[in-house]
Amino acid sequence: MSNYAIITDLNRCTGCLACTVACKAINGVDVGNFWIKTLRVGPHPTEGGSGTFPDVEMYFLPVQCQHCENPECVKVCPTEASYVAEDGTIQINKEKCIGCQFCAMACPYGVRYLNEEERVVEKCTMCEQRIAQGELPQCVAQCGARARFFGDLDEGVENFEAPAHPDTPGCQYDEMTKTRVKLKDYVEAYTDDDIHHLTNTGNDPKIMYLLREGRKWRE
Amino acid sequence: MELQWPLILFTFFNCLAGGIFLMQGILTLMGLGKKMQLASLISALVALGIGGLSVFMHLQHWERMFNGFGHITSGITIELIFVVLFALALVLYFLMMRRSESGFAPKWCAVVAIVVSIALPIATGDSYLMAALLVWNTPLLPAYYAANTILLGGLAAAIIAAVVKVDDVDAAGKMCMRAAFVGAVVTGVITIIYAVVINGMTDMYTDVQYYFDPTLPDVGMVDVASFTGAILSGSLALPFWLGNVIVGCLVPAIISGLAMAGKLKCEGTKLLGVAVVALICAIVGSFVWRALLYVVAISALPFY
Numbered sequence: 001m002s003n004y005a006i007i008t009d010l011n012r013c014t015g016c017l018a019c020t021v022a023c024k025a026i027n028g029v030d031v032g033n034f035w036i037k038t039l040r041v042g043p044h045p046t047e048g049g050s051g052t053f054p055d056v057e058m059y060f061l062p063v064q065c066q067h068c069e070n071p072e073c074v075k076v077c078p079t080e081a082s083y084v085a086e087d088g089t090i091q092i093n094k095e096k097c098i099g100c101q102f103c104a105m106a107c108p109y110g111v112r113y114l115n116e117e118e119r120v121v122e123k124c125t126m127c128e129q130r131i132a133q134g135e136l137p138q139c140v141a142q143c144g145a146r147a148r149f150f151g152d153l154d155e156g157v158e159n160f161e162a163p164a165h166p167d168t169p170g171c172q173y174d175e176m177t178k179t180r181v182k183l184k185d186y187v188e189a190y191t192d193d194d195i196h197h198l199t200n201t202g203n204d205p206k207i208m209y210l211l212r213e214g215r216k217w218r219e
Numbered sequence: 220m221e222l223q224w225p226l227i228l229f230t231f232f233n234c235l236a237g238g239i240f241l242m243q244g245i246l247t248l249m250g251l252g253k254k255m256q257l258a259s260l261i262s263a264l265v266a267l268g269i270g271g272l273s274v275f276m277h278l279q280h281w282e283r284m285f286n287g288f289g290h291i292t293s294g295i296t297i298e299l300i301f302v303v304l305f306a307l308a309l310v311l312y313f314l315m316m317r318r319s320e321s322g323f324a325p326k327w328c329a330v331v332a333i334v335v336s337i338a339l340p341i342a343t344g345d346s347y348l349m350a351a352l353l354v355w356n357t358p359l360l361p362a363y364y365a366a367n368t369i370l371l372g373g374l375a376a377a378i379i380a381a382v383v384k385v386d387d388v389d390a391a392g393k394m395c396m397r398a399a400f401v402g403a404v405v406t407g408v409i410t411i412i413y414a415v416v417i418n419g420m421t422d423m424y425t426d427v428q429y430y431f432d433p434t435l436p437d438v439g440m441v442d443v444a445s446f447t448g449a450i451l452s453g454s455l456a457l458p459f460w461l462g463n464v465i466v467g468c469l470v471p472a473i474i475s476g477l478a479m480a481g482k483l484k485c486e487g488t489k490l491l492g493v494a495v496v497a498l499i500c501a502i503v504g505s506f507v508w509r510a511l512l513y514v515v516a517i518s519a520l521p522f523y
Contacts, residue, residue: 017433037523040431061430063523072351078295079286096286099279102295105220105516108351110523119279199425199520201350218427 003088003153004126006140007160007195007208008062009187011215012147015040015060019139019148023064026127026138033113035124036064036139041218057215062139062148065090065111065124066198066205073103073112081120088153088206089128094120108201126150136163141177149183157195157208158184188212220352220516225277227509232270233302233343234364234505237336238372238402239263239379240309242395244332246376251391253322255376255383260313262379267306294346301335301342308335336372340364352516353420354447359413360512366405367505370471373399374498381491392478392490399475399497407468410508414459417515418451425520432522441521450511458507467504471497 015038023029023036042058049055067089073082074090081096082103092103097120104112104121112123127137131150135141140150141163151160164171164179171179187210196209196217211217243259246252252259275281290296308331316324324332344361377395385391424443432438449455474497477483483493 015433020434034434037432037434039522040433041427042429044429063520072349076293076295076346076349077290078293078299079283079289081286096283096289097280098283098286100277100295101279102293102346102349106349106351108519110518110520114279201519203350219425 001086001088001154003206004131004150005067005088005153005157005160005206005208006064006126006137006148006150007157007183007210009147009149009183009210010059010061011210011212012145012187013038013060013062013143014145014147016144018142018144019062022138022142023124026130027125029122030115030117033115033122035111035122036062038062044216044218046214047216059211059215061209063109063111063198064139064207065107065126066109066203066207067124067126069204069206070202072106072108072201072203076102076106078102085128087128087131089126089131090123091125091128092121092123094118097121108199108203109205135177136161136180146181146186149186151183153206158182162186220513222510222513223277225273225275227506227513228273229270229277230340230343230364230509231502231505232266232273234340234368235371235375236263236266236270236305237339238368238370239266239375240305240312240332240372241336241368242372242376242398243312244329244336245398246391246394247324247329247332248326249394250323251387251394252376252380252385254385255379255391256316256322256324257313258379258383259376260309260316262375264306264309267302267309271302294348298342298346301339305335305339308332336368337365340368351519353423353519354417354512354515354517357413357416359409359416363406363409363413363508366402366409367508368402369398370402370406370468370501371498371505373397373402373475374471374494374501377490377494378498381488381494388490389486392486392494393481395494396475396478399494399501400472400479403468403472403475403501406504407464407472410459410463410468414450417447419447421447423519424517425522427522430522441517443517443521446515446517449515455511455514459511462507463504463511466500467507468501470500471504474500 039061043056045051046055046057079096081093085091099119115122136150140148149160149162160183161180164181194212197205240263312324312328315328341361344364347355373395380391421444450459
């Protein structure tokens with residue numbers, strides 16, 4: 001049993017949308033739909049600043065299925081098509097889905113949508129086809145700023161992993177994807193108070209966001 | 220959220236079916252409306268059937284509908300169970316009515332009819348309670364459906380009583396109008412309170428003040444207040460006050476109030492005409508309020 005999740009270091013995220021695009025490419029997400037979107041939050045005036053540029057701060061916020069501990073989508077699903085997988089992720093069995101879309105209504109984050117072609121609901125699977133083989137979710141593997149880390153919450157968020165830095169001389173793509181760095185060894189220092197979650201309406205989202213002093217988490 | 224007409228029709232016909240059977244139960248308890256029993260049962264069954272067909276239109280894979288019993292505690296499954304119980308109660312009432320020497324179904328059958336008829340709209344409303352959709356996630360929603368059931372049922376039963384020309388049309392008609400009056404007043408009060416509650420929900424949504432979605436560069440930020448404030452005094456105030464409150468509740472309340480006070484004759488074609496006008500108004504209000512609840516339904520994190 002695992003309890004997989006992703007953490008994004010928002011102080012590192014540059015809003016390049018690589019996660020958004022990589023997700024669409026590998027999962028065949030239809031035009032106009034997204035399994036992960038990257039929003040820009042801000043700019044807002046910094047506290048105690050002049051109120052104008054350059055005393056402003058902002059961050060980019062990748063929003064996807066939050067693979068919640070108490071998922072409302074699973075509770076409302078009449079067919080158990082939406083379910084909590086053994087690895088702790090929330091998955092959809094498309095064979096069972098009747099397309100009632102109550103899960104999409106019950107999701108506080110609006111990250112589920114109806115696939116018009118298959119007439120079933122879809123959303124981020126945390127790339128279960130990849131993580132089942134020990135690979136990283138594509139949004140983590142392709143993160144342009146090495147801001148996203150994936151791992152098992154039971155082993156501690158500090159042990160979440162991302163691909164190793166690609167600037168090693170002679171490092172090839174295959175080698176790079178097999179070499180990992182841990183969150184604790186790679187990103188700037190943080191405390192537990194720097195780890196944030198999206199709005200919790202009782203669903204206890206598991207996806208985490210790291211935002212340190214100097215930038216204000218907004219919700 | 221976009222209007223989900225199949226669901227709007229489903230909840231409407233559920234309330235109509237429940238209302239008709241509810242009124243028949245009340246009339247039977249009072250020893251009224253013997254001649255209209257079969258017509259009431261058929262009307263309720265037809266309404267339930269139309270509601271069921273409507274909800275089929277919502278399902279993208281209706282051929283898999285029997286999967287719908289897979290998760291017994293989900294709101295939809297519970298709703299489905301109450302629909303089945305309602306249908307069984309209709310059949311039971313019919314059988315007991317046919318067996319009865321008096322021609323009336325026994326009193327306990329009437330009590331069953333009342334219980335399942337009120338339980339159905341409450342279960343329907345309960346299935347829509349979701350923490351993510353703040354404007355739906357309130358006991359006011361099932362309370363509205365219950366009140367709406369009484370309103371629609373009172374007027375529909377009055378029409379049935381007039382059409383089948385029940386022997387005690389005056390008393391039965393007055394009883395129906397009394398229920399319709401209560402339903403109209405309670406529906407109106409609940410929807411006004413509901414609108415006020417929604418108006419006060421603005422601060423409950425995630426607010427990051429200023430944001431930008433690069434995948435929708437030409438779409439503005441979601442203004443939560445324009446949704447939460449729309450019904451009471453914003454862009455949807457006209458359909459709310461005119462369509463729901465005045466046409467949907469006040470007019471039926473006045474008509475049914477005058478009828479039950481004896482100011483309008485509750486006999487034969489007069490009862491029919493009065494009840495038809497009031498029911499049309501109530502239907503308009505019922506659809507307007509349901510549609511408004513969809514228009515203002517946005518997620519707790521409203522900017523994905």
